[in-house]
Amino acid sequence: xxxxxxxxxxxxxxxxxxxxxxxxxxxxxxxxxxxxxxxxxxxxxxxxxxxxxxxxxxxxxxxxxxxxxxxxxxxxxxxxxxxxxxxxxxxxxxxxxxxxxxxxxxxxxxx
Amino acid sequence: xxxxxxxxxxxxxxxxxxxxxxxxxxxxxxxxxxxxxxxxxxxxxxxxxxxxxxxxxxxxxxxxxxxxxxxxxxxxxxxxxxxxxxxxxxxxxxxxxxxxxxxxxxxxxxxxxxx
Numbered sequence: 001x002x003x004x005x006x007x008x009x010x011x012x013x014x015x016x017x018x019x020x021x022x023x024x025x026x027x028x029x030x031x032x033x034x035x036x037x038x039x040x041x042x043x044x045x046x047x048x049x050x051x052x053x054x055x056x057x058x059x060x061x062x063x064x065x066x067x068x069x070x071x072x073x074x075x076x077x078x079x080x081x082x083x084x085x086x087x088x089x090x091x092x093x094x095x096x097x098x099x100x101x102x103x104x105x106x107x108x109x110x111x
Numbered sequence: 112x113x114x115x116x117x118x119x120x121x122x123x124x125x126x127x128x129x130x131x132x133x134x135x136x137x138x139x140x141x142x143x144x145x146x147x148x149x150x151x152x153x154x155x156x157x158x159x160x161x162x163x164x165x166x167x168x169x170x171x172x173x174x175x176x177x178x179x180x181x182x183x184x185x186x187x188x189x190x191x192x193x194x195x196x197x198x199x200x201x202x203x204x205x206x207x208x209x210x211x212x213x214x215x216x217x218x219x220x221x222x223x224x225x226x
Contacts, residue, residue, distance in 0.1 A: 043204070043220055044204075044217045049214070098159060098167070098170065103153055104153055
């Protein structure tokens with residue numbers, strides 16, 4: 001599975017959109033982009049995943065560039081409860097069974 | 112419905128002791144995973160079960176670590192002769208079928224402290 005690069009930390013004002021970037025320049029054609037988040041003292045929580053089309057669900061939107069080398073997770077109206085570490089993971093259908101988390105982006109939502 | 116549960120939530124033990132950590136996956140989930148998370152790091156894969164069998168144990172750090180899932184539901188992670196470096200949060204996750212493409216549902220973890 002391809003590796004990902006994320007900023008170590010980001011801040012976002014409460015009520016504003018939080019845009020979390022992820023670089024996955026070595027992604028291959030059958031690999032999906034997954035996002036999980038981990039709120040302090042909890043287990044990771046699935047957010048969203050996509051292959052090449054943009055995806056939206058009740059939690060977030062995932063924008064994948066046309067060349068699929070990067071993506072952005074968007075939380076449209078960040079709340080204090082969105083403060084967490086966000087992990088971008090690339091995983092193929094024929095790839096490893098496990099998720100490779102890396103160190104993620106620590107998002108702090110500021111009142 | 113009930114999520115993944117793990118017991119105990121906290122475990123303190125002394126160096127050299129044996130510990131068992133339990134995971135109850137979501138009912139009906141055939142896939143089960145164990146991860147370990149050290150302070151400031153993301154979770155690291157340990158072992159994956161499909162049903163009763165360990166389909167991938169490549170993440171177990173050494174032979175002191177062992178996991179079982181005898182009836183294809185509850186799993187137990189066993190650590191022999193614990194060392195201080197084993198201190199971490201041990202996370203369990205389950206998913207409904209084959210892992211590829213399916214999201215994993217995580218439990219709250221067991222915080223193990225080896226004194």
